[in-house]
Amino acid sequence: MHSFTFFQDIINNELHQNKEYFNKFPTLLYEPIEYTLGMKGKRIRPVLTLMACNLFTNDYEKAVKPALGIEIFHNFTLLHDDIMDNSSMRRGKPTIHKKYNDNIAILSGDAMSIMAYKLIVDANPPELSKVLSEFSKMAIEVCEGQQYDMDFEEITDVRPEQYLEMIKLKTAVLIAGSLKIGAIIGGAPTLDAEALYNFGINIGLAFQLQDDYLDSFGDSNTFGKKIGGDITANKKTYLLIKALELAQGENKTSLLELLSSTNTEEETKISRVKHIYTQLKVEELSKAKMNEYYSKAIAALDSVNVEDEKKQGLKYFAEKLMNRQY
Amino acid sequence: MHSFTFFQDIINNELHQNKEYFNKFPTLLYEPIEYTLGMKGKRIRPVLTLMACNLFTNDYEKAVKPALGIEIFHNFTLLHDDIMDNSSMRRGKPTIHKKYNDNIAILSGDAMSIMAYKLIVDANPPELSKVLSEFSKMAIEVCEGQQYDMDFEEITDVRPEQYLEMIKLKTAVLIAGSLKIGAIIGGAPTLDAEALYNFGINIGLAFQLQDDYLDSFGDSNTFGKKIGGDITANKKTYLLIKALELAQGENKTSLLELLSSTNTEEETKISRVKHIYTQLKVEELSKAKMNEYYSKAIAALDSVNVEDEKKQGLKYFAEKLMNRQY
Numbered sequence: 001m002h003s004f005t006f007f008q009d010i011i012n013n014e015l016h017q018n019k020e021y022f023n024k025f026p027t028l029l030y031e032p033i034e035y036t037l038g039m040k041g042k043r044i045r046p047v048l049t050l051m052a053c054n055l056f057t058n059d060y061e062k063a064v065k066p067a068l069g070i071e072i073f074h075n076f077t078l079l080h081d082d083i084m085d086n087s088s089m090r091r092g093k094p095t096i097h098k099k100y101n102d103n104i105a106i107l108s109g110d111a112m113s114i115m116a117y118k119l120i121v122d123a124n125p126p127e128l129s130k131v132l133s134e135f136s137k138m139a140i141e142v143c144e145g146q147q148y149d150m151d152f153e154e155i156t157d158v159r160p161e162q163y164l165e166m167i168k169l170k171t172a173v174l175i176a177g178s179l180k181i182g183a184i185i186g187g188a189p190t191l192d193a194e195a196l197y198n199f200g201i202n203i204g205l206a207f208q209l210q211d212d213y214l215d216s217f218g219d220s221n222t223f224g225k226k227i228g229g230d231i232t233a234n235k236k237t238y239l240l241i242k243a244l245e246l247a248q249g250e251n252k253t254s255l256l257e258l259l260s261s262t263n264t265e266e267e268t269k270i271s272r273v274k275h276i277y278t279q280l281k282v283e284e285l286s287k288a289k290m291n292e293y294y295s296k297a298i299a300a301l302d303s304v305n306v307e308d309e310k311k312q313g314l315k316y317f318a319e320k321l322m323n324r325q326y
Numbered sequence: 327m328h329s330f331t332f333f334q335d336i337i338n339n340e341l342h343q344n345k346e347y348f349n350k351f352p353t354l355l356y357e358p359i360e361y362t363l364g365m366k367g368k369r370i371r372p373v374l375t376l377m378a379c380n381l382f383t384n385d386y387e388k389a390v391k392p393a394l395g396i397e398i399f400h401n402f403t404l405l406h407d408d409i410m411d412n413s414s415m416r417r418g419k420p421t422i423h424k425k426y427n428d429n430i431a432i433l434s435g436d437a438m439s440i441m442a443y444k445l446i447v448d449a450n451p452p453e454l455s456k457v458l459s460e461f462s463k464m465a466i467e468v469c470e471g472q473q474y475d476m477d478f479e480e481i482t483d484v485r486p487e488q489y490l491e492m493i494k495l496k497t498a499v500l501i502a503g504s505l506k507i508g509a510i511i512g513g514a515p516t517l518d519a520e521a522l523y524n525f526g527i528n529i530g531l532a533f534q535l536q537d538d539y540l541d542s543f544g545d546s547n548t549f550g551k552k553i554g555g556d557i558t559a560n561k562k563t564y565l566l567i568k569a570l571e572l573a574q575g576e577n578k579t580s581l582l583e584l585l586s587s588t589n590t591e592e593e594t595k596i597s598r599v600k601h602i603y604t605q606l607k608v609e610e611l612s613k614a615k616m617n618e619y620y621s622k623a624i625a626a627l628d629s630v631n632v633e634d635e636k637k638q639g640l641k642y643f644a645e646k647l648m649n650r651q652y
Contacts, residue, residue, distance in 0.1 A: 136444035
């Protein structure tokens, strides 16, 4: 069983070596794709595909191109999300729609989505039809998650379970699908592939809750971006949704005032909202939810019918995700 | 061998019966898809898939879902093109990005592109891997064509062969690919599938040249939209590109003036540009080019190794395309 960084290197090398996919004409279609894929991502999803495959076979090679397809699909969703959210920066660099324009960002994203399929089909892995069914299901669900996310911006009363369903679709299914696809290509029995999918769903949910938590309560030195961005933007995170559900009396009034106020100074707003969060113990509730998902994830991983030793890589990855400060 | 309208009805019924694909949540993701597919298109591409399949087998049923996938892909490209071109109307109805907004149009388009693959994969037709390779190649080329089309808006000297390459990618490959995919599913020998592809490329090129021609020289009563729209918009059609190539002296000066003038009355501009076209005989040149492609298309169809009688449907379709006034 190889390590996370071992597979990370494989993916980065592949991206480098498969320039024939990106280095083509018309330049304004392919250059943005190369730029997007050249950003130093963590390559979590394709690495999970390879690790899941490697649980069942030493011949993980046959999952490399499909894993690359998954990474390209993930980057396509980021590219289009950045247009929809009007984000200017991604991984410290200008986003495509800012560096070029919206039309180029739309079209090169479209091409990436097709390329993702192309890479999987060209690789012709074992169980191609099953792999592609899983991929399409996951891909459609990511779109559904993104639409719910946009819907939630327009409504005030999002319930916690709606939020959890949204992040499941937007974030967790891609992690779960990456694992399941690797398992299928590796020849896993159905139950094991399902268990890895459940591992992925639960670790994905924990991951997103952790992200929300760190955005408000992380350490700005290690987190890498400004603390409180979600609070400033009134982003409906699990923390805010829980707080709106639990707040009463004075806390409720202040929270609603802070959300609607346009003249509260940014730092004041952040510290006052965090103060309400602390009073309502939504930090603890969020941590408890995270731990619940984490435990479910580990239980799902434990149930996979391969030697414990082989599962160490995925377990270590899950632990690192939970203990990260960034 | 069934007729065009027979297959058209099959596709329209399928779209109607497969509401489980579109009638889902979140509403703002699926409603625009249903709206787009509900517009009365001619369903040319999926019908060609079924006709090509039917050349080689009576069991055209197995190509129905893949044909639907192709129709959904085509509608996805129209939906995203409408955002990029900022078009307000399509088939007499408001476009998605005008009826909803850009974000919804981007995302529901993304979902349609995935659905197209999903329909093909779920159908699991014979030669799935070959079908998907062909589909992905065609889909990427359509993106390349759209990018060239956008590139050409920014440059002044587009050569005729560049324009023809662009419309080949943007329009003809989808028609050619639709036919080839039907042929592959129908079990066609490689040479016959290739011949149908060539038929499609040539008929697609003739089709687009005809479109350009009718936009300037059609009869507004039968054409269905205002004559001269391309001229008003300075659209680099084959007519304009050829005219710019051939014009000399006074004609050249007037043409360049008309293109850069912002205060010429619309009707005056249309009639003066058309007058220059007539003087330079670009109408005839365009007609000649169309006929050249049409002849190549028919030759390719003739070379397909099935009884002539079976090919009558496709031949009739080609003739109708060439003789249309709309």
